[in-house]
Amino acid sequence: RSVLKTPLKQAATSHSVLTEIQPDCQPLTTPPKPKEILPADPWTPTSNLKMLISAASPEIRSREQRRELSNNTSEVLQAKHCLQEHLSGDEYEKSQPSRKEKSLGLLCHKFLARYPDYPSTAENNYICLDEVAEELNVERRRIYDIVNVLESLHMVSRLAKNRYAWHGRHNLSKTLQALKKVGEENKYTQQIQMIKKREYEHEFDFEGERNEETARSFGSNEHSEMSFVELPGMEFRAASVNSRKDKSLRVMSQKFVMLFLVSTPQIVSLEVAAKILIGEDQLEDLDKSKFKTKIRRLYDIANVLSSLELIKKVHVTEERGRKPAFKWTGPEVLPNIQDTKLETTSTTPPISESITSKEQCSKNLFPSRGKQNFTRHPSLIKLVKSIENDRRKIQSAPTSPVKISASTDQNLSAFPNKMAQVTAIAKHQLEGQSKKAKEMKMKLSRSALECNLSSPEVVPKPEPPRTAAPSQQAALTQPLGVCPPSHSSVSPVILPHTHSGVSYAIYLHPSQAHTVTTYSPSFMLQPLPPCANVTGIKSINSKVLNKIATEEGDNQIATDDPTKSLTAKERPTIKSETSSQRCLKRSQALQENNLIKRYRSDEESLDTSLTFFPSGYLIPLTQCTHGNKAGFSDKEKAGICSLQHTTYSSPIAGVIPVTASELKAVNIPAFHITPLNIMLSPTSIAAAPVLSNSCLNSSNTSSAQNPSSSVLNFTLQHVGLIPAGVQVPANPVLQHMPVSSQPENVSHSSENMNLQEEKKPKTRIYFLLSFPLNESNFLSFLQPCVPKEPQEPRTVTENFFRTPGGPNTVSSLSANSDGTDRISQGTLYIPQRKLEVSED
C-alpha cells in the first residue's frame, strides 16, 4: 500500500535531486515531508485519513504533521523511494511534501482525478469544496484557485455556497469557441503585436509615434471592454451569484485562454499575457509590482490549464533571451466563421482571414472609435513580423498532439515526469471514462459530420454498439468542435456542438452583473431533450416556465436523470403533467402562439432554445439539443422559424397571450435561438463594441434587423430581462436576429460569411444588450452574426431565470433540494443537462 499511495508524496522531495542526495537518509535540510498523513495522501478519494486529518484545522494539522512526521518522514521517504524506484524508476516524482508536492498543478491533477472528463448527466457531480479540500488535504483557498479557473472554462459552475457542479469537458469546446471569438473581437491579436512591437521598439528605441499609437489603440478601446466581457462566466447558469467582483482569476483565465486561441502560433509568453491583461486598464505603464502580481496569477492559472492539458510550458527564445511561455495544446478551436467541414484535423484555419474579417467587423461596430486601427506603420509592421518569426522559433517541447483523446498512453507521456505518475494514475482511472466518452463522441461526430476536429480516431462511423447510451452522451458532451452537420435528425444531430453552433452570451461588465441581474433575470433556457428524449425540447420550455424555478433546484439533481429532473420539476411547479409530452405540447402551443415566426428551417432548424444568463461571463450556451431536433415536430420548427424572422419587426407582443412567465420561458425557446446571445451590462457601453464585434463577424446585414425599440422593450419584458415597467431605451435591448437559416440568407451580408453559405443554414443570432444603445448602435449590433458553420442548432439549454419580478420563481428555486442558494441571487439557472439525457 505504501507504495501506491505515497509514492507520490514523498518521493523526492523536490525532485530527483533530493532523492538522490538523500535517498535514504533523512532529509535534514528541509524537513521535507512533513506531510501529513501518509495514507491520506494518495489522492485517492477515499482516503479516510484525510478525513481524520481534516478534523483538525487544516493548517494546524498540516503543520503539526509536518513536524511530527518529519522525522518519520525520512524513513517513510526512503521506503517510498525504494518503492518508487521499483515502480517507475526515476520518477519518484515529486511527491514529497516539498513544495512541489504542494504545487497547484499537482493539486489540480488530484482534483481532476476525482471527476470524469465527461460526466454523464445523470450523475450528480457536484463538488463540495470543503470535502475536496479535506480530501486533498489542502486549504480551501487552494481549491478556489482551481475552481476559479475551471469556472472560467465552464468546467464547473457554482451552485451554491460550498458547492459547485462538475461539468467536465462537455462544454469546453463551446467555451473555447466563445473565448476565441471574444478574443478576436477584442483584437487580442493586435494587442499582442503591439506589445511585442513596443518591446522591440524599446530596445531599439524608436520614435514616438509608435508609443502613442500603440498606447492609444491599445488602451483605449477595446480592452476595457474586453475585460468586462470576460467576466467569468459560467456556463450555463449563472449561477452565480457571483458577486464579488469577479475579477481576476476567472476573468484572467479566460483572457489568458483567449490569447492562445487568437495567436497564431498559439504560444503566449507570460510577459505578454501579463501586459495585455494589465493593459486593459492601464496601458503600459505597469508598475512593476503590478506586473509581478499578474505574473504570479498567471502562473496559478497556467498550472491549472496545464493540468487540464490545455497548455504546456515552453520557452520562447527571442532576441532577448528565453522567456517563459506556454503553448496551447488543447483542442483546436474552429473559427466559427469558417467553412464547415474540413477534414483536416489540423488546425489551419485561415487565421489571417478570420482576423481580417474580425477587424472589419469591429470597425463596423465601433465606427466611432476609429482609433482602433491597428497601428500599422510600415516600419512597425516589419518589426512585428520579424518578431513573430522569431517567436516561431520557440522551442517548445514536444507538443502533444492533442487533445482529444489521445490515447492514454500518449497523454501520459506528455506529462511531466513528476506529475506523470500521479497524473497517470489518476488519469488512468479517469480515462477510462473519459476516453470512452471521447471515443464515442468522436465516432459520432465523425460519422455525423466529418468534422475536422481532430480526432485522432478515425472511426468514421458511429457505432451503434454502445450506442444508445453513448450516442447520447456524445451529444451531451459536445464534441469538440466539430461541425455539424446539420442534419437531420437524429444521429448526428446531436452532436451538438460544433463550433459553429456555439452560442454564447456575453455578459459584459462584471460589476454590472448585479445590476443586470436585477433587471434581467435570466432566462433561459431550456433544454429539453433530456426529458423526453429527444423530443420536445421546446416543450420543456413551457415547462420550464412553469417551474423553472423548481427545476433549478433540481437541476443539480436533475442533472442526473432527465427523468428525474422532470419529476422534480413537476413537483414544484408543474407537477402533474409532467410528462414530458405535455410539456412539449404546451410549449409548442405556446411557442406557436407566441411567436414565433419561423424561419426556414428545414430540418435543420435548430431548435434550440437559448438561454441568457445574466451572469457575468461568457457563457456558452449549451445546448442540449440533442434531441431536439428530432424531437421537434416540424411544426414547431416552423413556428419557431417564423418567429424569428418577424420577430423584431413585429413584436411578438401581440401574439403572446401567455403570462409573462410563460413568455419568458417560451420566448426564448421560441426564438429558438441558436446563435449567440449577448448580454451587455447596461453600464458598460463601452463594452458594447465588443459585442458588436463579435457579431461582426458574422456580419451583416444589417438589414432589417433593427428592432424597434418598442419591440425590444416588449421582448425584454417578456423575457424577463427587464421589469415590466421598464422601458428599454436605456436599458437593455434584446434582439435577435435571424440570420438566415440558410446559407443564402446569410450570404448577402458579408463575405466573411461566405463560407457559411455554402454550408448549411445558418443559425440565427440573438443579442441581448443590456446597455443603452442608440439606435444606430443598435443596428450595428444587430447584425447578425452567423456562425460559420451553422450547425445545428443545438440548443437547449437551460433555463430559468429569475426575475426581479418573479420572486416566486426564485423562491422556488431556492428551495432546491440542494438547499443551495444559488438562486437566491436571483439568478437562476438551471440544469443544463438535466434533460439531456444521456444516458441512456
Place this chain on the structure above:
DNA sequence: TGATCCCGCCAACGT
C-alpha cells in the same frame, strides 16, 4: 539568480 509560486493575511461579500 531569476523563475516559480506556496502560503496565508485580510478584505469583500454573504448569511
Place this chain on the structure above:
DNA sequence: ACGTTGGCGGGATCA
C-alpha cells in the same frame, strides 16, 4: 459576527 471567497504579495523554493 462569523463564514466564504478570493485578491494580493512576501518570501521560500526551484532550476
